[in-house]
Amino acid sequence: MSSNGAGRSATRLVNVGHGNVVVAEQIVAIVALDSLPVKRLIESAKGSTKLVDATNGRRTRAVIVTGSDHLILSSLEPATLAQRLLTEKGPAGD
Numbered sequence: 001m002s003s004n005g006a007g008r009s010a011t012r013l014v015n016v017g018h019g020n021v022v023v024a025e026q027i028v029a030i031v032a033l034d035s036l037p038v039k040r041l042i043e044s045a046k047g048s049t050k051l052v053d054a055t056n057g058r059r060t061r062a063v064i065v066t067g068s069d070h071l072i073l074s075s076l077e078p079a080t081l082a083q084r085l086l087t088e089k090g091p092a093g094d
Contacts, residue, residue, distance in 0.1 A: 011025075012024040012025065014081070014085050016064060016074045016076065017054060017074050017076045018054065018055070020054040020074075022064060022066070024085060025067075026066045026067050026068065027065075027066060028066060029065040030065075030078045030085070031062065031063050031065065032061070032078050033061060038063055042071060045071050050070050051070070051071050052071065052073065054072055055074060055075040059075055060073045061075055061077050062074045062075075062076060
């Protein structure tokens with residue numbers, strides 16, 4: 001039996017910096033901002049509701065791509081986010 005009742009499993013959240021969290025199961029990719037294709041992807045998402053800026057005014061270092069095609073900008077390094085994601089999700093196959 002689940003701890004939050006009604007047979008629902010707990011939603012796992014990943015801290016993406018500055019008090020912002022993302023549902024771990026929705027994360028498809030974490031990419032660095034240093035490539036031109038990623039920068040183009042961000043430019044095409046600007047002005048839409050698919051771009052979420054979670055940098056709190058700091059320099060963007062990583063882009064999180066979700067299953068709903070949202071792009072989340074983070075000021076944390078991709079390796080830091082990946083480590084947090086692995087910690088939240090547990091080992092592969094879990």
